[in-house]
Structure formats: C-alpha cells, structure tokens
Amino acid sequence: MKQKIYQIDAFTDQLFGGNPAAVCILDTWLENELMQKIAEENNLAETAFAVQKGETYELRWFTPEIEVDLCGHATLATAFVLFNYYGVAENTIQFYSPRSGELTVKKGANGWMTLDFPTDPIVAIRNITELDNAIGLTPTQTLKGKTDYVMVYNSQQEVEAISPNFHLLNQLDCRGVIATAPGDEVDFVSRFFAPKCGIPEDPVTGSAHTSLSPYWSKVLKKNKMTAKQLSKRRGDLVCEYLGDRVKISGKAVPYLIGEIDI
Template identity: 45%
Template sequence: MKIKIDIIDAFTDVRFKGNSAAVIITDTWLPDELMQSIAIENNLSETAFVKRLNTQDYQIRWFSPITEIDFCGHATLAASFVIFKEHKGLEEIRFTAKAVGEVVITKSYDSYIQMSFPNRMPQKLKSVPTALIEGLSIKPVDVLRNEQAYVVVYRDSCDVISVEKDDEILKRLAPFDVVVTAKGNNVEGEYDFISRYFWPANGGGEDPVTGSIHTGLAPYWSARLDKNELKAYQASARGGELLCRVDGERVYISGKAVQYLEGVIHL
C-alpha cells in the first residue's frame, strides 16, 4: 500500500524555519499502532493524520514520536496548507477533534491561514510544583496552568531566551508540559510576547513552534497588555511567528506555511 505524505514548515514562510509537521490524508483511519509507528519513523514534532469526510470537512488526529497528542496547532496549520493547495477554490475548511471540537480554518490575507480555537486561558496556581522550580535555571515571576501546560512567566524576554531546562526533572510534571513566556521587549520584530515550549514527557526536549499553547498565552497577554490582537514569537532555534486575536471564547491564530517535501510512504 502506498500513502501520500507531505512535510510542511509551519508558522513561517522560510523553509527550514518554523515547525515541521507531516500530513497524511486518508478516507479511513489507519490502525492506531500504525499511525504511531509512522510518527516515530517521521521523527517530527507531530504527524497529522486527517480523515476526509468531504472536500470541506475533516477529522484530525496528531501523533508525536512518543504518543498521541490531544491538540496540535502547527500540524493543523500544515494540514490546512495541504488541503488548500489541493483545492485552490476553497476559502474555508472544518476540522473536528475530540479535545477542541470543531475548528474552522479560513484563508486570510497575504498567504496567512487563520485557525479558530477554544480560549484556554491559564489560571494562577496556589502552589508551584517543586519539579517546575528545580527543572528551570531561572525562577518564575508567576506560574499559571491550563489544560495543556504550566505557564511560567518571566520578567524579561532575555530570561525566556537564556533559560536552561532539565528534561528529566520536567518529566515529573507529566501529563503537563511547560511554556516559558515574557513580554516581547528586547526582541527584534516588535512582538507583543515571546515564548519557548518544553515537552520532554510528551514529544521531546523543546518544540520549535507550538500553536496550541497560544490559545492560552494569547488570552493571558491580551489581559495583561489590554489589547485583543497580538503578534507572538516562539524563540526556539528555528523560531516562528504567530498572529493572535482574542474574541471572547475563541482565539484566532494565524500563520504562514511552506512546503518542504511531498512523497509516498510504502506500507
């Protein structure tokens, strides 16, 4: 059996930047064990498996090399890029996934693709896990958490860029990951906020660009900065840009994408 595969660099328009995701679109689900094996073989942050219902409606699942992931933004962007490329007349598509329900994807201006996600505002913690303090080289100013990750707030963007982590200690926080963030001062590009994302328990050491966590970061910084439209930068080695808009219970995340590979898997 042969299955088409695309690899897309998401949240960038420059090849070899942003976050790479593999996209596999089928009419029926592959067995779970096979999907996990393919994700391990791809060895990317995520492989998106998409079940086609019709031209506009799809179901989507995401697998890291370690496990199935509840919610992945950059692989959703990558899958949307592939579908829009194959159906050039489409302006809107819809994905459904268990953790986030229906996600409406639309073509936006200047090659941006906009994704509508639930608002996952983090909440302040009364007590901070010891593993979180011990696993990071810089102490937080504040710590919050949402359904996905601990949100570590730093005073300055330089702290986000320079912080070092201990993966073995941070693994103790499973099933939660860790995002560190600060206001975007001292960073080129005039970003409202920046971040880095660590997920040793679920995917690897550091994720290059994490669309899903911005459904929590954007509402947090929207409230802090008193603005609904924000420009974000994830300061990994590859780096990526995200445009965020907070509108009540929805967070709209937009990004660009570029094709890296189109190929065939032999099964």
C-alpha cells in the same frame, strides 16, 4: 499500500524555519498503532492524519510517542496541504477533532492562514519548587491550563537564557511547560518544553497560544497581539483573543512531498 506524505514548515515564511509537521490525507482511518508508528518513524513534533467526512475533515495528531489533544502547527500544515494540493477552493476548511471539537482554518491574503481554536482557560497557582528546579529559573508567576504549566518572566532575555533539566521536566505531571515574557519587538515571546511527549523543545506551538493569548490579552489590555516563539528555528504568530475562542494566524512553506509504503 502507498500513502502520500507531505512535510510542511508552519508558522514561518522561510524554509527550515517554524515548526515542521508531516501530513497524511487518508481515504479511511488507519489503525491507531500504525499511525503511531508512522509518527515515530517521521520523528517530527507532530504528524497529522485527516479523513474527509462530507464537508468536514476529521483530524488527529501524533507525536513520536503519543496522540495529543490539540496541535496548532500541524493543523496549519494540514490546511496548507488541502488548499494547495487537494483542490480545496473554499477559503475556510472545517476540521473536527475527536478530542478538541470543531476547528477551522481560514485562508487570508499574502499566504496567511488563521486557526480558530478553543481558548484554554488558565488559572494562577503557587510556584512549584519541582517546576522551578526543572526550568532552572524562578518565574514571577506560575499558571496552569488544561495540559500545560505557564511560567511568566520579566524579559525576553530571561526566556532566551533558559536551559532546562529535561530529566526533571519529564517527571512532571503535565503535557508541557511554557515559558513566556514580554517581547522586545513583538507583544510577547515564548518557548515550549514537552519531553514527556517526546519533544524536548517544540519549535513553534500553536496550541500553547490558546493559553498565552488570554493571559497576555489581560496584561496588555489588547485583544490582537503579535507573538514569537524563541526556539532555534523561530516562529511568528498573530493572536486574537475572542473570549472562548482564539484566532492564531501564521504562514507555511512546503519542504517535501513523498510516498510511504505501508
């Protein structure tokens, strides 16, 4: 069986920037084990698989090690593929995730696309010594979302300087850890670490901004915010907090189109 595969750099307008995702548009679902093996072989933060069901596309995401509940950059990459290579003429694509429900991506002007995702409610918790030791820097505040911890710092420079202990991070009971602070040139910045998912540091994490947006909206007293993820590849996002939903906008560029022999 031959299967078309695309690799797209998401949340960037420059090749080799943002977060690379593989995308496979399937006729019917493959076995879970096979999709996991494809994701492991790709060795990217996420591989997205989509199957058209009427006017909706069912969508699932796999890291090299596990299937995840939600992935922003691979959703953006999938929409880019459908808009540009599968003849989707409408400006909005309806996705359905078995783990996260209804999601949409809307095509805007000048290459921008906007994800519409459910908000991840976060709550303030006491600082966790094991978490502080793993990151190597005590935050001003620690919060907990559905799957991730959020650690807040005073400055972009502090977030840039973090050098975590991935062995200790891998022992924590969470999907990942988000480090965030006010930005020098944007409203807020972040980094995301998820060694338990096989991703020591994710280049740009759309789903993390479902947690960051409600926090920074309250702190900054504004609903629409600019954001940058401070990985080596960097990534740029615009976030709009709408209560139970978050709109996350970004661009994408193609890296390769290929074929895998399953």
